[in-house]
Amino acid sequence: MPSFPPILLHLGPEEGEKLSAFRELRAALRKVHGEELEEHSYYAFDTPPDKVVDLLQNGSLFGSGVLVRYRAVENLKRREEIAPLLRYAANPVSTAVLVMESSETTVQGDLKKAAGAQNTRIFWEMFENQKQGWLSGYFRRHEVQIEPEGIELFLELVENNTLDLRQEADRLIGFVGKRITLEDVDQYIYHAREESIFTLYDAVVAQDLEHALDITEKLVVTSEPVQILLGLSWQLERLYTLQILRSGGIPEARLFDELAQRSGQRVAGKRLQKSLLLAARRYALEECAAIRILTSDTDALLRTVPVSFHRGILQQYLYSIIIRKGSWSVAATPGRKRPWEYPGRVPFRGV
Template identity: 30%
Template sequence: MSKKEHIFFLLGPETGLKEEYLQTLKQDLTKTHGAIEEEHLYAFEDTFSDVLPRLQNASLFGEHTLLLIHNAERLSTQDQNLLGLYAQNPSPSSTLVILSDEIRLPQRLEKLASHHTREVFWELREDQKARMIHQTLRRSGRSIEPDAVELFLQMVSPVSSALIEEASRLAFFFPEGHTITEKNIERFLFHSREENVFTLFAHLARRDLEAALECTSALLSQAEAVHQIIGGLLWQFKRLLMVMRLLKERYGREEALREAGIRGMGFKRTMETALRNYTLEETQRAIVELVSCDEQVRLHRRELHPLIFTLTLHRIVRHPRAARPA
């Protein structure tokens, strides 16, 4: 393996394809070196100097070391300099993977990346997402109408791995040979017995914190990633905010819902509930809380994500209520 192949920069927001690349890399390392020891460094929590001796002396421990540096855009100047020094003579017994959801890194790191393997995983285009849904359903013997694809894409995370997982779950609810319609999508999202991000939003719309926390626990037990749940809630709170602003501009209620892309009786009923229970200011605050939560879960270790998310739900539901117009 050349010096260049000991250091990888994997950037961009498409975490599904990035994870596939990473899994292939791990398989290749295992074939070449046998057992590998995987370690993680989280910028703002750890420093590169803490793990540098482990990288440099990996051969003493017998196993090949794979170090993943998360949120690389947050690395301190000191860590960036140390990383540059290490890259001049990387250990043949270690592989370093620098990860970021950003498409560009600070200048020092970009200069370093130009001498090593650098891959950017862009967010999928709408036609790519639609094709992925069609292909997933076709493999299971189902098909889907164009309007249903459009609605489905509005309501699930845009990350490829989440799209495939949700499309596979959708197929399970309908018999082989079935063509999935827009009404089927609504029934799947709002009336299936499985908890999902839309049932979670329905609990939040009622300000039912206990039910929201139970739903969150169920979602996490299904191996749902917290950042995917946050993305789904953000989409719905932003739609709620859009409806509120349209109503202030004297749109009729049905017209406002239609303009905001709220389709299906189940989703409309949930939005009506949220309109009764949240003011415009509270909705804006909920969006700010979720954006902040998303940033925090990307900065901290995975085991802390449920706690960070739970505290966010508490702040959204139990924030002192704003005065309402009579």
């Protein structure tokens, strides 16, 4: 029987490769244990380490092996709460495997100690100059011809990890076929896609709160609120940069060339450029700055509180952007009373 490390620690933002590594491990364990393999998935902000350890030690009473996926372990900060994992690491169950995961590249040192350096791996995102090559290769392997400009525009759609790139590329191929032009990608973004971060951003730009909330309700079925926020924040950050350029006197005709030079990313599609300019007219620089602070606060909060709070927090966040334009951030409006605050461990400036 092959042996497996009792504890693995998978870090980093590259969710696609991280998921592939987990699936490979699961497939190998299923070959050994078959249908008797018990599989469990937990988040560190919902389930403390002592309960995970209890499952690892006792779960195999009902099956021949146990696989536990323990995610968001960056939330484990205190040594006393991590202590059960260290004790377990000293005397693990031979038929149990624990995979700890985090989107961060560093976590509390005792977590690394529990897994051991040999079982710790960081999954790095691709550099900007690597994404286009990876995507070109993916289309080529599927015998799809796509214009270089189409790839540039397509990359505006997706988070920088291979999981999202692969899923969205498959949808594009299914919609267009084997020959894809820039215009095809443009049409796909605005007419053929399911509700997405892009359509959510469009609703924010249109200041349509009801539509934004409807889109969010659909997105949370398949995506975590943290991922939704990250996708939205990337576009809001670009809007903030655009507003800085406008306030610096850059003429509209040169805005996107200057934006590409500063950020390293070209806004290829005319519709995307039009959407950004519309947003810049509706959200002033001061409002973009307030929204930027609010987004950072909300991200920190979502990574700290129980999952049951996430949907409400995301709804409050959208209300604060669209109706209040970020002005209720305490950092943006000193002295204002916090309208809403979660009494948790991380100070939060309120939505």
